[in-house]
Each structure stands twice: as C-alpha cells, then as structure tokens.
Amino acid sequence: MLTRKGKYGLKALLHLGGLAPGQSAPVSEIAETNNISKKFLDGIMAELRNAGFVNSRYGREGGFSLSRPGKDIMVGHVIRVLDGPLSPIPCASKAYYQTCDDCEDEKTCQVRLVMLEVRNAIAGILDNMSVEQMRKIGGPSGVAKVARAASARARVKA
Amino acid sequence: MSRFASKAVIVIGSGVSASLVEARLRATGPACLSVTVLGRGQFGQCHSLSETSGAVIAKLSDGRSIAADAAVLATGCATFRAHERSGFGTIKELPQDQGADADETVLIAGAGSRALRYALAAMQSGHRGPLFVVDRIGPVPALTCAGTLELSPADLPLGTGLRFALRWFRRIAGWAAANGFGTGDLVNGLRPHVPLIWQHLTSAERRRFVVHLRPLWLRASDRLTAEEHRTVDKFFQSSQLRFVRGRLLTTAKVGGSVVARLKHFPSGNIETVRAGLALSFEDAPPGRDQFAGTVVAGLLERGMARPDDFEYGLDVTEDCALISARGAASGRIFAVGAPTRGRFVDAMEIDCIRMQSERVAQSIFATITAT
Known part of the structure; x- marks a missing residue:
C-alpha cells in the first residue's frame, strides 16, 4: 500500500514538475499548496534529494527543483525510494525481505506466489509512468494550482 | 568502384562482434543479401565511410571503394588500440x-x-x-560461480543516484549473506538487470559509474x-x-x-x-581520443556520428543506429559492440552483441526492403 510518505513525495514532485525551467520552490510553498505538514515534507524532500531526484539550493531564491525533466523520473522509482519495494507483502521482496511467522513453506505459498505476480504488475505500471505523464492525468486544475502558488510567491518577493 | 547488383551490407571489423553480426545477417537475411566483412580476408582495413542518399561508401586502405545499402561498425575495442598508440604492445x-x-x-x-x-x-x-x-x-x-540470487526489477533501485544504489546493494548483500548466498550469487543475479539500472542513470551518474565503480563491477563479475x-x-x-x-x-x-x-x-x-x-588490459578513460586513427574518427569529424554525453562511446539509438551531430538517426549506418558502450553498459558481452545484431539486422532489412 502506498504510504502517506510516498503519496506526499509524489505530490511534491508533481508540484516541482509544474514549475518553469530554472525555477525552484521552497518546502513551505509545496507543503501549503498540497496541505502537507512542512516538518514531514522536510524529511521526504531530504530523501528525494539523497536519491538524486531533486536538487536543493540555499538562499532567498532557493528551494527544491527536479534534478532532471519530469518525463525522466518514473513514479515507481520514487515509490521504491520512499516506501521501499513495490511488493505488496514483505516476503515477496528481496531487498526488504521478511519471512511470515505463519508460513510453513514460502515456495508453495499461494498467497505469496500471487503477490509476486501483483508485484510485477505494479512495477510494470509504475515504472512506465513518468512524473510528467502523471501530472497531465489530473487535468489543468493541478497545473493551475502550482502556477497560482508560484505567482503568489513572486508577488510576496516583489 | 565496384557495386553490388543485389542488396549489400558491409560489416567493418574483424573481431567477435563482426563475426556475430555477420552470422546474424546471413542467417536471417533475404537470399539476395550479400554481406561483406571489411578488415579480414581479401578486403583491407576500411579507411573512411560516407553516406549518400541511397547508399554507404567505404574506402579501403588499398584504395578501393565499396558501395552498399547499409554498414555496421563492429570495430571492437578502440581502447586497446589507444593503449597501443601510447607505447604499449598489442594484447x-x-x-x-x-x-x-x-x-x-x-x-x-x-x-x-x-x-x-x-x-x-x-x-x-x-x-x-x-x-x-x-x-x-x-x-x-573470483572462481566461476553457478549459483544465482534471483532478483526482480521491482526490487531494484532504478532512477536513483549511485550513492543510493550502493546503499541498496549493501543492504541486499547483507540479506544475501544472512540467507546463505555468496557475493557471486548476488552478482550473478544482478547481472541481467545491469542494463536496466544503467538505462535509468543520468548522464552524470553514468560517468561517475565508469570512473569509480566500473572497475570494481568488472572485477566482481569477472x-x-x-x-x-x-x-x-x-x-x-x-x-x-x-x-x-x-x-x-x-x-x-x-x-x-x-x-x-x-x-x-x-x-x-x-x-x-x-x-x-x-x-x-585496462579500459581507456572516456574521451574522443579513443577513436583516433579509426574509421569512427572520420565519422565524428564530419558530424556523421557524435559521442554520447560523456564521450564513453558513440551515441546510438536503441536499435544501434548511429546518431549524427545534428541528432538525426542514420537509417544506413549502425554500430555494435564496444563503440556502443555508452548506451549499452554490457556492450562488450556476447549476449548484448547478439541482441544488438538482432536489432541491427531487423533495421537493415526494413531499410533495404523499403528502398
């Protein structure tokens, strides 16, 4: 299941994807526009920066921006970083593997075998969906929201 | 100038990659297709290559010219030649x-x-x-290791920076060790996924990988x-x-x-x-120097080809078609093996060359049947 962390991380990337090239947005603006706790978002943005999805810049004009175009950042890759593997249950993952207490033989466990297929299907969809494509799904309202926030910030600075 | 009456393809090179692409073209091509390998047998080294609207023309070191419908660069590892130029013997x-x-x-x-x-x-x-x-x-x-730790793409750190990917590798190596798998098993399991990880790295991260991690990876998978x-x-x-x-x-x-x-x-x-x-036997660092004195250098000079973002190899499409300095993919000139190592991280591995040969053959057949 997608956690709040994963969801907010994606919302932040969608926000940054809506900025004009060369622009960056402070965490406070992303948090306010998307109704996310700023403190929580600070941690999420740090993880996204460590994984190389966003760049950060200090100073008055500082903030976060995408490290590469939104079309090159895949949703599945971001979720792996924030939420861990895409598998629906821990025994279907290698990197974050956990055995089930009640399982007698995981090699023949039907639930696990089905979940392995689910995992591959999830990866198939999310790894082929870019932030840019996702941004377009919601229609123009999301784009307008980012533009409004950016222009409000510009007015405050002026 | 001699010109082939039927459809013709020239393969430039004399090594394994040239043999593989030649075999693929001969095995799957139409009966009217003739395949000529420049660099061995009666044909000397290819001196330069040019492309006209309907053909490619190769000039040989003995002064002859050969025209064909398409050409494949299988020039092998230019890096070793670069070493030879700087005082080393030939391997x-x-x-x-x-x-x-x-x-x-x-x-x-x-x-x-x-x-x-x-x-x-x-x-x-x-x-x-x-x-x-x-x-x-x-x-x-290390010794040859038959075991494999099976990994799914859903487990891999795709699209991240190398620092994050290394942290992931350490974590999974810890899991592997705790579950009785050796490093060799993990490397064998990771090997088929390396092209996918490479494909999602940014240009800067690819360069970082080549400079800092590639020798370690080659040694681990050697x-x-x-x-x-x-x-x-x-x-x-x-x-x-x-x-x-x-x-x-x-x-x-x-x-x-x-x-x-x-x-x-x-x-x-x-x-x-x-x-x-x-x-x-070491990899030469990225840079245009690796192609000096080869047919590729002429293509770069004339803008018929361009190096990839960090000059590790030539910029090619997924189908191995050469990309010109203006960004246009050639329909007639292709590259396989070492010259494509910037695009395909395992370009020097036999499996990858086979896959490239297959794609090149399909593209060439599409081109020659359309003309």
Whole structure:
C-alpha cells in the first residue's frame, strides 16, 4: 500500500514538475499548496534529494527543483525510494525481505506466489509512468494550482 | 568502384562482434543479401565511410571503394588500440611474437581474467622472465560461480543516484549473506538487470559509474575457472608472476625497453620498473581520443556520428543506429559492440552483441526492403 510518505513525495514532485525551467520552490510553498505538514515534507524532500531526484539550493531564491525533466523520473522509482519495494507483502521482496511467522513453506505459498505476480504488475505500471505523464492525468486544475502558488510567491518577493 | 547488383551490407571489423553480426545477417537475411566483412580476408582495413542518399561508401586502405545499402561498425575495442598508440604492445600477440626476449620482464596493467589468461598463455608458451601484474583492485578474479540470487526489477533501485544504489546493494548483500548466498550469487543475479539500472542513470551518474565503480563491477563479475585459478596461484607462488596493487603512472620507451613508474596502493610508494614489453588490459578513460586513427574518427569529424554525453562511446539509438551531430538517426549506418558502450553498459558481452545484431539486422532489412 502506498504510504502517506510516498503519496506526499509524489505530490511534491508533481508540484516541482509544474514549475518553469530554472525555477525552484521552497518546502513551505509545496507543503501549503498540497496541505502537507512542512516538518514531514522536510524529511521526504531530504530523501528525494539523497536519491538524486531533486536538487536543493540555499538562499532567498532557493528551494527544491527536479534534478532532471519530469518525463525522466518514473513514479515507481520514487515509490521504491520512499516506501521501499513495490511488493505488496514483505516476503515477496528481496531487498526488504521478511519471512511470515505463519508460513510453513514460502515456495508453495499461494498467497505469496500471487503477490509476486501483483508485484510485477505494479512495477510494470509504475515504472512506465513518468512524473510528467502523471501530472497531465489530473487535468489543468493541478497545473493551475502550482502556477497560482508560484505567482503568489513572486508577488510576496516583489 | 565496384557495386553490388543485389542488396549489400558491409560489416567493418574483424573481431567477435563482426563475426556475430555477420552470422546474424546471413542467417536471417533475404537470399539476395550479400554481406561483406571489411578488415579480414581479401578486403583491407576500411579507411573512411560516407553516406549518400541511397547508399554507404567505404574506402579501403588499398584504395578501393565499396558501395552498399547499409554498414555496421563492429570495430571492437578502440581502447586497446589507444593503449597501443601510447607505447604499449598489442594484447593480440604473445610477448615472443612482439620481439620480447624470453627472459625479459613483461609488465601487464590490469589483473582481470583476460590479462591473467594472457599471462598464462605467455608462460605456457615458453616465457621465462618475470611477469609484473599491476592492478588497483585485487590480484585474482573470483572462481566461476553457478549459483544465482534471483532478483526482480521491482526490487531494484532504478532512477536513483549511485550513492543510493550502493546503499541498496549493501543492504541486499547483507540479506544475501544472512540467507546463505555468496557475493557471486548476488552478482550473478544482478547481472541481467545491469542494463536496466544503467538505462535509468543520468548522464552524470553514468560517468561517475565508469570512473569509480566500473572497475570494481568488472572485477566482481569477472570469473576464472577452477583450473585457471589453480594455475595462476601456482605461478604466483613460483614468483614468476608478481602482483602489485597500484597504478601505472607513466611509461616511456628507453632504447629497446619500457620504463614504467608505478604507484603502490595504499602506501603511495613509487617504483620504477624496466621491462622488455608493457601491455595494458585496462579500459581507456572516456574521451574522443579513443577513436583516433579509426574509421569512427572520420565519422565524428564530419558530424556523421557524435559521442554520447560523456564521450564513453558513440551515441546510438536503441536499435544501434548511429546518431549524427545534428541528432538525426542514420537509417544506413549502425554500430555494435564496444563503440556502443555508452548506451549499452554490457556492450562488450556476447549476449548484448547478439541482441544488438538482432536489432541491427531487423533495421537493415526494413531499410533495404523499403528502398
């Protein structure tokens, strides 16, 4: 299941994807526009920066921006970083593997075998969906929201 | 100028990649297709390649020209030729065939399986002098390992920076060790996914990988058979084969021998070695210099090809078509193997060359049937 962390991380990337090239947005603006706790978002943005999805810049004009175009950042890759593997249950993952207490033989466990297929299907969809494509799904309202926030910030600075 | 009446493809190169692409074209091509390999047999080296609206024209070193419908660059590893230009001997011939005395020291840069197999071949063919192997990582590649830790793309750190990916690797290596898998099993499991990870790295991260991690990865995925391992060990113990962990700083020809300066790791001590012959099995760093003096250099000069973002190889499409300086994909000139190593991280591996040959063959057949 997608956690709040994963969801907010994606919302932040969608926000940054809506900025004009060369622009960056402070965490406070992303948090306010998307109704996310700023403190929580600070941690999420740090993880996204460590994984190389966003760049950060200090100073008055500082903030976060995408490290590469939104079309090159895949949703599945971001979720792996924030939420861990895409598998629906821990025994279907290698990197974050956990055995089930009640399982007698995981090699023949039907639930696990089905979940392995689910995992591959999830990866198939999310790894082929870019932030840019996702941004377009919601229609123009999301784009307008980012533009409004950016222009409000510009007015405050002026 | 001789011109083929039927559809024709020229393959430029004489190595494994040229043979593989030639075999694929012959096996799957139409009966009217003729495949000519330039660089072996009756044909000399290809000097230059040009493209007109309906054909490619190859000029040979003997002055002849050959026109064809398409051309495939399978020129092999330009990096080794780059070493040869800077005073090293050729790795395609044994020391005695290059004029080195049987008792002279031979300096070998790189301790991968290819370098060690060369050293074994030299000793088994009668070389008695010391063989000095210099490598920055370690003495001997691991033994061939049959086990595999199966990994799914859903588990892989795709699209992240290398720092994050390394953290992931350490975590999964810990899990593997705790569950009875060795590093070799993990490397074998990771190997099929490396092209996918590479494909999602940014250009800056790819460059970082090539400079810092590629030697480590090559060593980790490099294998010697048990018999080769035993023989190499025996020669190390007999002290005819000497290993130095370090780096070759400079080499210079002095009279009939080579004087090399080595930096030992981790002490940093500098040692000077005089050898009858020096050979390098190391990757040359990215840069246009790797193509100097080859047919590829001419293509780059005329803008018919461009290097990839960090000049590790040529910029090609997924179907291996050459991309020009203006960004247009050629419909007639393709590349397979080492020249495509910037796009395909495992471009020098047989499986990858087979896959490339398949794609190139399909593209060429589509082009020639459309014209």
